[in-house]
Structures are given as structure tokens and as C-alpha cells.
Amino acid sequence: xxxxIEELKIKIIETLNLIDVSPADIDVNDQLVGGDLGLxxxxxxxxxxxxEKDYGVIIDTKELGIEVFASVTALANHVFHHRSETNx
Amino acid sequence: xxxxxxxxxxxxxxxxxxRGLGETLVSIKQAERAVKSLHLFPTTQNPLPVGEIDLRDxxxxxxxxxILAMAAADEAMRDIKEPPDAVIIGVTTGGMTLTEDLLRKxxxxxxxxxxxxxxxxxxxxxxxxxxxxxxxxxxxxxxSGAAALKIAAELLRTGQxxxxxxxxxxxxxxxxxxxxxxxxxxxxxxxxxxxxxxxGMTVGEGAAMLLLSASATPPPDALAEYLGGGLSCDAYHxxxxxxxxxxxxxxxxxxxxxxxxxxxxxxxxxxxxxxTADNDRAEARAIRDLFGDLPLPxxxxxxxxxxxxxxxxxxxxxxxxxxxxRYGFIPANVGFTEADPLLNLVPIQQSQQAPVKKVLVNxxxxxxxxxxxxxxxLSGHVSSVASPAYKPKAPFxxxxxxxxxxxxxxxxxxxxxxxxxxxxxxVANENILKPLSEKAVRRLKRLARMVLSLAVSACGEKPERxxxxxxxxxxxxxxxxxxxxxxxxxxxxxERFTSPTDFIGSVHNAPTGQAAIHFQATGPNITMxxxxxxxxxxxxxxxxxxxxxxILLVGxxxxxxxxxxxxxxxxxxxxxxxxxxxxxxxxxxPSGASCQVTVPVVAFAGDEISRIPEMISALxxxxxxxxxxxxxxxxxxxxxxxKGKAQLENFRTLTDFPRPVVDYRRFLxxxxxxxxxxxxxxxxxxxxERIPDVFCQDGSPALAGRGxxxxxxxxxxxxxxxxxC
Numbered sequence: 001x002x003x004x005i006e007e008l009k010i011k012i013i014e015t016l017n018l019i020d021v022s023p024a025d026i027d028v029n030d031q032l033v034g035g036d037l038g039l040x041x042x043x044x045x046x047x048x049x050x051x052e053k054d055y056g057v058i059i060d061t062k063e064l065g066i067e068v069f070a071s072v073t074a075l076a077n078h079v080f081h082h083r084s085e086t087n088x
Numbered sequence: 089x090x091x092x093x094x095x096x097x098x099x100x101x102x103x104x105x106x107r108g109l110g111e112t113l114v115s116i117k118q119a120e121r122a123v124k125s126l127h128l129f130p131t132t133q134n135p136l137p138v139g140e141i142d143l144r145d146x147x148x149x150x151x152x153x154x155i156l157a158m159a160a161a162d163e164a165m166r167d168i169k170e171p172p173d174a175v176i177i178g179v180t181t182g183g184m185t186l187t188e189d190l191l192r193k194x195x196x197x198x199x200x201x202x203x204x205x206x207x208x209x210x211x212x213x214x215x216x217x218x219x220x221x222x223x224x225x226x227x228x229x230x231x232s233g234a235a236a237l238k239i240a241a242e243l244l245r246t247g248q249x250x251x252x253x254x255x256x257x258x259x260x261x262x263x264x265x266x267x268x269x270x271x272x273x274x275x276x277x278x279x280x281x282x283x284x285x286x287x288g289m290t291v292g293e294g295a296a297m298l299l300l301s302a303s304a305t306p307p308p309d310a311l312a313e314y315l316g317g318g319l320s321c322d323a324y325h326x327x328x329x330x331x332x333x334x335x336x337x338x339x340x341x342x343x344x345x346x347x348x349x350x351x352x353x354x355x356x357x358x359x360x361x362x363x364t365a366d367n368d369r370a371e372a373r374a375i376r377d378l379f380g381d382l383p384l385p386x387x388x389x390x391x392x393x394x395x396x397x398x399x400x401x402x403x404x405x406x407x408x409x410x411x412x413x414r415y416g417f418i419p420a421n422v423g424f425t426e427a428d429p430l431l432n433l434v435p436i437q438q439s440q441q442a443p444v445k446k447v448l449v450n451x452x453x454x455x456x457x458x459x460x461x462x463x464x465x466l467s468g469h470v471s472s473v474a475s476p477a478y479k480p481k482a483p484f485x486x487x488x489x490x491x492x493x494x495x496x497x498x499x500x501x502x503x504x505x506x507x508x509x510x511x512x513x514x515v516a517n518e519n520i521l522k523p524l525s526e527k528a529v530r531r532l533k534r535l536a537r538m539v540l541s542l543a544v545s546a547c548g549e550k551p552e553r554x555x556x557x558x559x560x561x562x563x564x565x566x567x568x569x570x571x572x573x574x575x576x577x578x579x580x581x582x583e584r585f586t587s588p589t590d591f592i593g594s595v596h597n598a599p600t601g602q603a604a605i606h607f608q609a610t611g612p613n614i615t616m617x618x619x620x621x622x623x624x625x626x627x628x629x630x631x632x633x634x635x636x637x638x639i640l641l642v643g644x645x646x647x648x649x650x651x652x653x654x655x656x657x658x659x660x661x662x663x664x665x666x667x668x669x670x671x672x673x674x675x676x677x678p679s680g681a682s683c684q685v686t687v688p689v690v691a692f693a694g695d696e697i698s699r700i701p702e703m704i705s706a707l708x709x710x711x712x713x714x715x716x717x718x719x720x721x722x723x724x725x726x727x728x729x730x731k732g733k734a735q736l737e738n739f740r741t742l743t744d745f746p747r748p749v750v751d752y753r754r755f756l757x758x759x760x761x762x763x764x765x766x767x768x769x770x771x772x773x774x775x776x777e778r779i780p781d782v783f784c785q786d787g788s789p790a791l792a793g794r795g796x797x798x799x800x801x802x803x804x805x806x807x808x809x810x811x812x813c
Contacts, residue, residue: 017530042327042531045271045588053585060272 100163139292139395178232234402292395318342322456361389392423455601512757564760643764644669666757
């Protein structure tokens with residue numbers, strides 16, 4: 001799980017072109033959207049695309065999105081339980 | 089003389105509901121739902137519902153948007169003998185449907201992409217009907233068609249035109265189909281505007297064109313009267329509407345005030361009603377705020393019937409609302425079955441017979457761009473607000489300017505120009521970023537960054553004066569990086585993955601939406617994509633639309649290594665990459681300004697060489713030109729050299745201009761909005777009261793109180809003046 005969390009942090013930074021943010025700056029339990037990172041709904045959609053492409057994880061409702069993108073920990077948990085091996 | 093009244097004297101439409109007014113009328117009265125699974129191109133996943141038009145019988149190799157636009161224009165102009173004095177078309181997709189096929193095939197011949205540009209649609213229409221006046225292309229996302237009609241009406245009010253053909257057109261393409269899907273804005277069951285279970289929009293296509301005529305009384309062929317229009321910008325978010333519908337409300341209020349109407353006089357509003365959760369909620373709120381305690385008029389959106397035809401939507405709404413007035417019925421809000429208690433708004437569910445005398449048409453788009461139009465029947469509307477006589481407006485005075493070229497900022501570009509040698513090239517990234525926080529622009533790519541950089545440099549980070557309230561941009565190609573990256577990701581993933589951010593950024597008016605958010609500029613926000621004279625078109629529209637407010641005017645284009653050489657014929661022929669632009673912070677008030685700018689000529693030359701005598705006359709005649717200007721900067725796009733050089737020769741022969749004439753593209757390079765860079769350089773020269781020594785073989789470089797004339801030559805002829813105050 002720790003590896004997955006670190007991997008996701010890097011993917012978030014790269015996917016969203018977060019300037020001056022390193023993985024260590026992201027608190028895994030902090031609010032991911034609308035928090036200190038300045039992420040909003042467009043970033044969420046960009047991450048949805050990344051999750052489907054890199055992990056085969058599909059998030060297609062707003063309710064699920066709110067749950068999954070609550071924090072990096074929540075995200076990692078969801079990916080861990082729903083990833084499809086063919087896409088890894 | 090009072091403002092002339094403006095009448096719709098002819099119109100045409102094509103949509104999934106039918107070809108022409110007759111079929112459309114029948115389909116709408118029967119509340120037909122023309123939303124069906126996509127057929128136009130194969131998809132790897134189940135095709136989503138779309139509003140698609142069967143064009144298999146088309147006998148032309150023109151791209152789809154052109155075919156649709158021409159069908160609507162042909163219907164509108166069928167019984168009209170005189171050419172229109174101007175053509176103003178709202179469009180976002182241009183030749184994209186064909187371009188996608190070509191790019192996927194790896195086609196490298198620029199000739200195949202000659203109809204990619206959005207401006208080729210207005211030009212094709214102008215060519216067909218012999219228009220030799222302004223031929224303008226508006227690209228403000230889903231409000232484009234409505235914005236084009238508003239601009240047309242303002243042009244008629246100046247008395248400079250009597251008949252203007254205006255409207256909107258857009259075709260289905262992968263960019264919009266997959267783009268809205270990536271934003272999770274498509275309802276898999278088809279759009280259900282204002283319904284409790286609505287899940288999004290249905291992407292569609294179509295075109296509608298209207299002939300607007302100025303006249304003191306209704307002409308015999310009048311179908312309806314244009315009463316007014318309102319433009320606004322949310323200045324809130326690049327893609328989502330303001331949650332309280334603030335911008336939508338302001339646009340409706342502006343339209344009513346422009347028309348001299350009160351909200352209670354409106355019988356019917358054709359809503360934008362896309363079917364997305366956010367749009368419908370914001371629009372419902374705006375409607376509630378507009379009417380307060382008054383009963384609501386009848387309301388419906390047709391997006392559940394024919395889908396959302398993007399740039400065409402506002403013009404289609406105008407045509408279908410005029411049909412509703414003429415035939416006395418209210419169109420049904422197809423797709424709606426269950427009221428949403430959170431909206432407090434119930435649209436008309438069955439089409440019903442009812443007299444309709446005054447309507448509003450709403451059209452909202454990305455970039456928080458809102459346009460609302462008011463039309464009336466011919467029963468003799470007398471405006472409750474006395475419409476003031478048209479007064480020629482003051483010129484725009486310059487309070488700030490900026491430029492970007494491969495040489496650096498405006499000062500560095502001027503210094504480089506003084507060397508007297510060509511220096512085409514592309515702007516360095518660090519120069520674009522200089523006035524910006526990279527963190528703040530992390531989601532923006534090259535063009536949006538350039539526009540924001542130019543804007544901040546021209547107005548200052550915190551403008552000492554009032555911040556610009558309106559934003560105008562001229563760009564030939566829009567955001568090429570985002571367009572390219574979106575399609576590249578789509579194609580390489582077998583049409584499975586795209587970037588939502590790139591889709592939002594790919595819209596032509598994305599950069600002006602960003603500038604509006606930066607300056608909280610809530611007035612008109614207009615992006616023109618008029619080819620090589622797009623910057624002049626932007627200034628021309630600013631002059632038509634803006635009374636007192638300070639404005640930001642930008643012209644910019646980005647070089648993209650793959651797309652620019654395919655799309656831009658001039659750049660392709662020289663083979664030398666070039667980009668950049670310029671920005672002006674302008675106001676109607678002279679006090680404290682450094683100089684003034686006007687654009688007295690914007691006209692389509694078509695295949696004719698000689699538009700020059702008219703241009704000379706519009707500039708005040710030979711004597712004024714010889715006396716007024718110390719330098720002429722002539723812009724001749726490389727691909728239009730033959731025509732442009734002949735035009736310039738004609739101009740020189742007729743005026744015998746005694747001072748230097750410089751072909752500025754040879755120095756600055758080939759990109760569509762290069763005239764913006766020429767204009768800001770001219771501003772610097774007029775401020776310094778001298779022109780570069782290298783341009784003066786024998787005369788003095790001192791301007792001695794004279795101004796600079798910037799000519800645009802080729803398919804369009806334009807004249808832009810920079811004069812001392």
C-alpha cells in the first residue's frame with residue numbers, strides 16, 4: 001500500500017503539472033480537492049482519466065468521485081481494491 | 089435620426105430536426121426527438137446519443153461545417169438579390185471533422201487542410217453571395233452564433249450597413265464528441281433539460297443564418313424584429329457556469345435594457361438548457377432572479393429535441409423562436425418528464441398554440457461567455473426606452489501596451505526592428521512566463537499563457553486605473569497545443585483516453601476566459617478567428633460593442649511544430665516558424681493617454697484586386713493620407729503575395745505616398761495575428777515620435793505629429809490607424 005501511495009503521489013504531480021510540489025509535500029490524509037494543492041473539478045476529471053488508463057479503475061459518478069478523491073489514502077484504497085491487473 | 093429598427097427579413101436553418109424552415113417547423117410542433125446514436129465515425133465503445141444530420145447525399149468535398157453553414161445561408165438568401173453588406177458567422181469547429189481524418193492518416197500536404205480555419209466558412213458564404221464588406225468570424229464557444237447576431241445588429245445601428253447575413257454553424261467531430269464525454273457532461277440517455285434525472289447534454293450539429301436589415305418601418309418581407317442583445321462574461325471558471333447564474337442574469341438584463349423591454353413583457357424564453365446539472369441549475373436561478381415575484385413566461389429548451397449544436401445554438405434558437413412567434417406556438421422542452429424540486433422551474437412539456445410577441449433567446453458557453461437576444465413580432469413594438477440617435481463613438485485611447493516576439497518584450501522587439509533585418513522566430517518560454525506565476529498557469533499551454541502574459545504586461549498586474557471590463561482577442565488558430573495534444577492522446581489510445589483539461593483549453597476563447605477571470609472582466613468577452621486580419625476584426629468588434637468601459641485588446645498566435653505548417657499557408661511556404669502578439673489597454677477617454685487607435689476599414693476583397701479606391705476614400709482621401717501619416721506598415725501574407733502586392737502598388741499609385749512604406753511581415757515573420765505586434769510597435773513609435781532610422785532612406789525619422797497607418801492586404805483589406813492624441 002505504501003508503494004502505491006507514493007506512486008499515486010507522483011502520478012498526481014505529473015498528471016496535473018503541479019509546480020513546486022514534491023511527493024513529500026502531499027499529506028496523504030489531507031483533503032485532496034479544494035485543499036492546499038489547489039485542485040478543482042477539472043483536475044479530478046484529469047485524474048479520473050489517469051486512473052482508467054493506468055489502473056483500469058473507472059469512476060463515472062460524482063458521488064463515487066467525492067468518496068475516492070477525498071484524500072490520497074482514500075484514493076489508494078480504492079485503486080488497491082479495484083485495479084485490473086491487465087492495466088498495471 | 090433615431091436608431092434604425094432592425095428586422096429579420098430572411099432566414100435558414102438545418103438541424104437534426106430537418107432541412108429548412110418547413111421541416112423544422114413540423115418537427116418542433118410535433119415535439120420530435122431527433123437524438124440518436126452516433127453514426128458519423130466509428131467508436132470503440134458504445135456510441136453515445138448525438139444530434140446528427142444525415143449528409144450522405146452531399147455532393148461536395150467541403151468539410152461538414154461548411155456544408156451545414158452553406159445550406160442555411162442558401163435558404164436564407166434564396167429570394168435575396170442584393171449581396172449582404174457584411175457576413176458575420178459564429179463557429180468553433182471549422183473544418184475539424186475533416187482535419188481529424190487527415191491528421192489520423194498522417195496527411196502532410198497543407199493544401200488538404202486549406203478549409204480547416206474557422207474563417208473559411210464566412211469567406212465561402214461571402215464569396216457565394218458577393219459580399220464585399222466586413223466578413224467576420226466569431227468564436228466564443230457555445231454563444232458564438234448569438235454573439236455574431238448581436239455584432240451584426242450593432243453594425244446596422246451605426247448605419248454603415250443595411251443588410252447583414254449573420255448566424256452560426258458547427259459540425260459533429262471527435263474533438264467535441266469525446267471532449268464533452270471526457271468532462272462527464274454527456275447524458276447516456278440523451279439530453280433531458282431541466283429534468284430531475286438529467287445527466288448531461290447531447291452533442292449536436294447544425295447551422296442557422298439570418299438576414300438582418302435596417303429600416304425605419306417593417307419591410308414587406310420582414311419576419312420579426314430584432315429588439316436588442318446582451319453580452320456578458322461570468323469571469324468565474326473556464327468551463328462551468330457561475331453557480332448563481334450571475335453572468336446569465338446580467339446578459340438577460342442587458343438584452344432587455346438594450347431592447348427597451350421589461351421582464352414582464354416577455355412571453356417566451358428559449359433557454360440555453362443543455363441538460364447538464366450545472367447549466368440548468370445556474371440558468372434556472374438566473375431566470376428566477378430576473379423575474380422575482382413576477383410570473384414566469386413560458387420556457388423551453390430545444391436541446392433535448394436536436395442536441396446542442398454549440399456555435400450554432402444561439403442562431404438556431406433565434407430562428408426557432410421566430411418560427412414560434414410567426415406560427416403562434418410554444419415549442420416543447422423535449423426530454424423533460426419530471427420536475428426538479430431544486431430548480432423551481434418547469435418548462436413547457438407539450439408544444440402548445442399560444443400567441444408569442446416578445447421572446448428572449450439564451451446562449452451560454454465555455455469561458456463563462458453569455459449572449460442573450462430579444463426579438464419581437466411585427467405587431468408594432470414601441471420601445472419603452474427612447475432609443476437614442478446613433479452617435480459616432482470616440483476613438484480608443486491607449487493606456488497600456490505590450491508585445492511578445494522572438495526578440496523578447498515590446499522594447500526588445502523595437503530595438504531589434506531598428507537593426508533593419510528580418511527576425512522571424514518564436515517567443516521564448518521564459519519571456520512568456522516573465523510576468524506570470526507558473527503555478528497559476530499550470531493548466532494553460534502556450535497560447536493562453538501568451539495572451540495572459542501580454543494582458544498582464546499591457547494592463548499592469550494591478551491596473552492603476554479601472555481594470556478592463558471587456559476583453560477582445562484576435563487569433564488565427566486558437567490554442568493549437570491543446571487541440572493537438574487532445575487529438576494525439578485520443579488517437580494513440582485507440583479513442584479511449586483524452587485530456588479534459590486539453591479539451592477545455594482547446595476552445596478558441598479559452599485564453600480570453602482566463603483573462604476575464606484574471607481581471608474580473610464581466611463585460612463582453614469576444615474572440616475573433618478571422619484569419620490574417622483577425623486582430624483588426626477584434627478591434628472592429630470592440631468598437632461596435634463598447635461604449636465607455638476600458639477594454640483589453642489582444643492579438644496572438646502560437647507556433648505549433650506539427651499543426652502550424654499544415655494550417656497556415658504563409659508559414660508553410662516560408663518554412664520559418666514564427667509567433668507572438670501584442671496587447672493594448674484601451675479606453676474611450678483621452679485624458680492621460682499616449683495615443684489613439686481606430687480601424688476605419690475591414691473589408692473582404694474576395695477575388696478582386698481592387699478594393700483600394702474604397703479604402704482610400706474611407707481613410708478620408710488622398711490628401712489626408714499624405715498629410716496624416718509618417719509611415720505605412722503594410723501586411724501582406726506570404727501566401728497572398730500576388731494579390732497583396734498588386735493592392736499595395738495600387739495604393740501607392742493612387743496616393744503617391746511621400747514617406748516610407750514597410751512590409752512588416754518580412755521583419756516579424758508569418759503568423760496570423762502579426763498585425764497586433766505591428767500595431768503595438770506603431771504605438772511605441774508614435775509615443776516616441778520617431779520611426780526607426782533604417783526605414784528612412786532620405787527623409788527624417790521624426791514623425792512630427794504624424795501617425796502610422798497599418799494596412800492589411802490580400803483576401804481582406806484592412807486599415808488601422810495609430811495617431812497622436
